Amino acid sequence: MAEDAARPGEFDLIARYLRPLADDPAALNLTDDAAAFVPPPGQSLVLTKDMVAAGSIARKALRVNLSDLAAKGARPLGYLLGLALPADWTPEWMADFAAGLAGDQAAYGIALLGGDTVKAAGGLTLSITAIGAVPDGGMVRRAGAKAGDAIYVSGTIGDAALGLRLRLGTLDGAAAGEGTAHLLDRYLHPQPRLALAEAVRLHAHAALDVSDGLVGDLGHMLKASGVGARLEAALVPLSDASRALVGSDPSALVSILSGGDDYEILAAVPLDRAAVFEAEAKAVGVPVTRIGTILAEPGAPQVVDGEGRMIQLARVSHDHF
Amino acid sequence: MAEDAARPGEFDLIARYLRPLADDPAALNLTDDAAAFVPPPGQSLVLTKDMVAAGSIARKALRVNLSDLAAKGARPLGYLLGLALPADWTPEWMADFAAGLAGDQAAYGIALLGGDTVKAAGGLTLSITAIGAVPDGGMVRRAGAKAGDAIYVSGTIGDAALGLRLRLGTLDGAAAGEGTAHLLDRYLHPQPRLALAEAVRLHAHAALDVSDGLVGDLGHMLKASGVGARLEAALVPLSDASRALVGSDPSALVSILSGGDDYEILAAVPLDRAAVFEAEAKAVGVPVTRIGTILAEPGAPQVVDGEGRMIQLARVSHDHF
Numbered sequence: 001m002a003e004d005a006a007r008p009g010e011f012d013l014i015a016r017y018l019r020p021l022a023d024d025p026a027a028l029n030l031t032d033d034a035a036a037f038v039p040p041p042g043q044s045l046v047l048t049k050d051m052v053a054a055g056s057i058a059r060k061a062l063r064v065n066l067s068d069l070a071a072k073g074a075r076p077l078g079y080l081l082g083l084a085l086p087a088d089w090t091p092e093w094m095a096d097f098a099a100g101l102a103g104d105q106a107a108y109g110i111a112l113l114g115g116d117t118v119k120a121a122g123g124l125t126l127s128i129t130a131i132g133a134v135p136d137g138g139m140v141r142r143a144g145a146k147a148g149d150a151i152y153v154s155g156t157i158g159d160a161a162l163g164l165r166l167r168l169g170t171l172d173g174a175a176a177g178e179g180t181a182h183l184l185d186r187y188l189h190p191q192p193r194l195a196l197a198e199a200v201r202l203h204a205h206a207a208l209d210v211s212d213g214l215v216g217d218l219g220h221m222l223k224a225s226g227v228g229a230r231l232e233a234a235l236v237p238l239s240d241a242s243r244a245l246v247g248s249d250p251s252a253l254v255s256i257l258s259g260g261d262d263y264e265i266l267a268a269v270p271l272d273r274a275a276v277f278e279a280e281a282k283a284v285g286v287p288v289t290r291i292g293t294i295l296a297e298p299g300a301p302q303v304v305d306g307e308g309r310m311i312q313l314a315r316v317s318h319d320h321f
Numbered sequence: 322m323a324e325d326a327a328r329p330g331e332f333d334l335i336a337r338y339l340r341p342l343a344d345d346p347a348a349l350n351l352t353d354d355a356a357a358f359v360p361p362p363g364q365s366l367v368l369t370k371d372m373v374a375a376g377s378i379a380r381k382a383l384r385v386n387l388s389d390l391a392a393k394g395a396r397p398l399g400y401l402l403g404l405a406l407p408a409d410w411t412p413e414w415m416a417d418f419a420a421g422l423a424g425d426q427a428a429y430g431i432a433l434l435g436g437d438t439v440k441a442a443g444g445l446t447l448s449i450t451a452i453g454a455v456p457d458g459g460m461v462r463r464a465g466a467k468a469g470d471a472i473y474v475s476g477t478i479g480d481a482a483l484g485l486r487l488r489l490g491t492l493d494g495a496a497a498g499e500g501t502a503h504l505l506d507r508y509l510h511p512q513p514r515l516a517l518a519e520a521v522r523l524h525a526h527a528a529l530d531v532s533d534g535l536v537g538d539l540g541h542m543l544k545a546s547g548v549g550a551r552l553e554a555a556l557v558p559l560s561d562a563s564r565a566l567v568g569s570d571p572s573a574l575v576s577i578l579s580g581g582d583d584y585e586i587l588a589a590v591p592l593d594r595a596a597v598f599e600a601e602a603k604a605v606g607v608p609v610t611r612i613g614t615i616l617a618e619p620g621a622p623q624v625v626d627g628e629g630r631m632i633q634l635a636r637v638s639h640d641h642f
Contacts, residue, residue, distance in 0.1 A: 028462065031545055033389045033529050034453075035368040036460040039360035047356040047434060049450060051403040053441040068354045082372040082403070082448040113368060120374040122443005127403040129370060129450040132355075139357040141349065208354055224352055 008091070010117050017098040024078055024111035035080070035114040043133040046074035055093070055124040057188065059100040064211065065130035066108055066192035067263040071209035073140040073201025074132030076194065078113040082127035084120035108194060134201060142224035144206035145268035147296035151229060152277065152288045154193050154264045156239040157214050161259020162252060163187030171255075175248035179241020186239075190263035196288070199280040204267040213258040216317020217266055218292075218301045225268070228299040231292040233257060234306035257303065258313050268294050329412070331438050338419040345399055345432035356401070356435040364454040367395035376414070376445040380421040380510065385532065386451035387429055387513035388584040392530035394461040394522025395453030397515065399434040403448035405441035429515060455522060463545035465527040466589035468617035472550060473598065473609045475514050475585045477560040478535050482580020483573060484508030492576075496569035500562020507560075511584035517609070520601035525588040534579040537638020538587055539613075539622045546589070549616040554578060555627035558610040578624065579634050589615050 008016060014030055022030045026037040039045055048068040052061040062079060069076050081101075105111055113131070163183035165171035173180045193209075200207050206225055210217050214236065222229055236256065238246065245252040267288075269277045274290070281288040292301075303311040329337060335351055343351045347358040360366055369389040373382040383400060390397050402422075426432055434452070484504035486492035494501045514530075521528050527546055531538045535557065543550055557577065559567065566573040588609075590598045595611070602609040613622075624632045 032393075032463050033369060034393045034395070034460065035366075036393075036455075036462075037366040037368050038457065039366060041362075045356075045358040045360060045366075047358050047401060047450075047452075048354060049401040049403050049436045049448070051405050051437045051439045051446075051448060053405045053439050053446075072353075072355045072357075074355070080368060080370040080450055082370050082450075084372050084374045084405075084446045086443075115370045116372045116448075118372045118374050120443060120446055122407075122441060122446075125372075125374070125405045125441055125443075125446040125448075127370070127372060127437075127446075127448035127450075129368075129401055129403075129448075131368075134357075136359065139355065141357075142353050 013094065013117060017094050018112060021098060021101055021105060021112040024113060026078065027111060027113045030114060037113065040133050042136055044136050044139060046072050046132040046134055046139050047129065049127065049129045052126040053123065058097055058124065058126050060190060061126045061128045062101060062104050063190050063192050064263065065128045066194060067190060067209040069130055069132035070192050070194045070197040071200065071207045071265045073138060073197050074134045075197065076108055076110045076130060076132045078110050078131050080113055080129040081115035083117045084125040085117065086120055086123055138201055140200055140204050140207045142206055142208050142221050145221055145225035145227050145294045146205055146270065147227060147294055149205055149268040149270050149294040150274045150290050151231065151292040151294060152267045152269055152290055153210065153237065154196055154286050154288050156237045156242065157210065157262055157264060158242050158256025158259060159183050159186035159239050160190065160261035161255040162242055162245055164261065165255055171245065171249060171252065175244040176241040179239065179244065182239065183241050187261060190261065192263060193265045193286055195284040196265055196281055196286045199277055200265060200267055203273040203277040204269050207265055207267040210262040210264045210266050212260045213317040215257050215301050215303060215313060221266065221268065222301060226298050228295040228297045229292055229301045230295055231301045231303045233303055233311055235289065235291045237289040254313060258315055258317055260317065334415065334438060338415050339433060342419060342422055342426060342433040345434060347399065348432060348434045351435060358434060361454050363457055365457050365460060367393050367453040367455055367460050368450065370448065370450045373447040374444065379418055379445065379447050382447045382449045383422060383425050384511050384513050385584065386449045387515060388511060388530040390451055390453035391513050391515045391518040392521065392528045392586045394459060394518050395455045396518065397429055397431045397451060397453045399431050399452050401434055401450040402436035404438045405446040406438065407441055407444055459522055461521055461525050461528045463527055463529050463542050466542055466546035466548050466615045467526055467591065468548060468615055470526055470589040470591050470615040471595045471611050472552065472613040472615060473588045473590055473611055474531065474558065475517055475607050475609050477558045477563065478531065478583055478585060479563050479577025479580060480504050480507035480560050481511065481582035482576040483563055483566055485582065486576055492566065492570060492573060496565040497562040500560065500565065503560065504562050508582060511582065513584060514586045514607055516605040517586055517602055517607045520598055521586060521588055524594040524598040525590050528586055528588040531583040531585045531587050533581045534638040536578050536622050536624060536634060542587065542589065543622060547619050549618045549620040550613055550622045551616055552613040552622045552624045554624055554632055556610065556612045575634060579636055579638055581638065
């Protein structure tokens with residue numbers, strides 16, 4: 001395919017935008033057809049893959065994968081990038097995208113290892129494959145939660161779902177005031193909780209990241225673990241902006257409990273490890289909040305309000321599909 | 322997103338079509354957010370990623386990655402699959418696609434380890450990340466070809482490029498006769514040369530698979546190795562159908578030398594290993610043909626005809642981008 005002057009071809013695109021990101025020896029400077037990757041001895045690899053089919057959230061793609069690694073207790077090692085670019089891609093977009101990746105690589109201590117670039121007939125599609133490591137057998141699974149475990153979440157829940165509603169115009173943001181920008185940022189720029197990975201790996205029976213919605217993702221854990229849970233809605237940690245919106249529009253609470261994209265960690269921690277889990281989370285600067293308890297009886301999460309009354313949710317999760 | 326009766330949602334799609342493919346313990350039955358993968362001790366991993374942005378060639382995607390692994394001397398271990406599906410995907414397409422993957426998994430001894438599924442606004446985009454292994458440090462690179470090395474290719478060259486031209490109607494296929502079906506099949510269903518991987522790993526100084534075109538891919542090897550090469554066009558192995566087309570239309574030869582998608586292996590083998598390389602290739606049933614020699618002087622491939630005259634090619638490779 002002929003290059004045009006303003007828009008470089010594949011090799012030039014790789015050299016200009018992507019090679020600077022590939023500063024790991026395994027990447028061979030992106031000059032080969034594969035990465036030659038030496039796994040750390042005595043470690044299992046944790047492999048995650050996420051597809052993103054919209055340019056507006058391209059910068060989320062790497063963080064979404066890193067969030068998966070964090071929730072599995074893994075240390076990130078590197079990633080592969082697949083880019084299907086529409087015919088009208090611009091060097092400006094590409095430069096901005098690469099700069100975003102470079103910033104995240106520096107922040108999270110990883111490098112681009114390889115990938116592929118093709119033209120797509122439709123819109124942009126991104127694929128990220130992230131590679132992390134845990135000591136052999138140490139990956140924290142969805143399965144493994146046990147009756148009596150305390151259910152923890154990191155950070156605050158629901159900001160991204162409310163940010164998306166503000167962006168879509170389905171929620172009046174007046175009550176959030178200056179917090180509106182915070183909610184939008186939480187939707188567009190999730191912060192993978194890598195600092196919490198070690199505490200999760202050492203202490204959690206089961207964990208996953210909140211990407212489909214709190215109640216839905218808790219449901220995934222319960223199903224995989226063959227247990228049930230009681231979730232105290234009043235204990236779910238909210239940002240000031242979210243709390244203000246709940247006060248002005250009760251539908252905000254439903255979004256908080258069932259909306260996706262928080263990329264916080266949800267973990268089931270045995271009671272005798274709860275104190276040390278909280279202490280280690282505090283030591284790495286990640287707030288964690290206990291929001292419920294695992295029950296022996298298998299089933300969907302029982303969500304109760306501050307007076308112990310059951311809250312029925314019309315839907316429990318946000319389906320990205 | 323609501324499910325409709327005929328078209329299952331993401332979880333059901335995974336359960337119905339993809340979980341049967343995930344028969345490796347590392348995949349955790351696709352019930353978790355990541356695969357927990359134990360690398361073989363003493364082995365480096367070889368990681369490849371290819372994006373495919375067209376439903377019509379979806380079944381090629383896995384094989385294209387396996388071809389990369391074979392050319393790097395690696396044994397395939399498993400793969401991750403990313404699917405961005407258009408809104409009008411059909412269960413029939415998905416069932417056919419999964420059946421194709423199942424057949425290839427059985428043929429090549431690998432399993433699906435994980436992945437992601439999203440809806441795409443445009444057409445189908447597929448992303449495959451394949452994982453292979455070589456003994457530590459054993460990956461065969463593009464770089465490493467040395468003056469005097471014999472240049473080998475596996476199988477026959479150009480069939481896929483001619484198959485594509487027949488499909489596009491830019492070449493009269495009359496001369497190929499019944500061979501037309503063979504050429505189309507070569508384009509649509511490449512055969513990764515995994516059987517040759519061990520001989521490549523043991524004996525080749527440098528290797529890659531022919532995916533952009535013979536002359537262009539040889540050029541990649543030369544550039545990475547800092548050498549040049551003489552390529553004897555008359556020695557390039559052709560199928561009977563391709564030979565017939567070259568006889569009836571000289572433009573076919575250009576397509577053969579510069580077209581892509583052969584997924585044969587191109588390797589630079591030192592002369593003192595040439596005989597054993599040929600013998601081991603024969604032992605595993607993969608034809609290999611010596612088509613040229615690596616030269617000390619760096620530069621693009623010098624392509625010569627049967628009388629030693631230089632052949633000038635207007636373009637040397639097919640750019641998938």
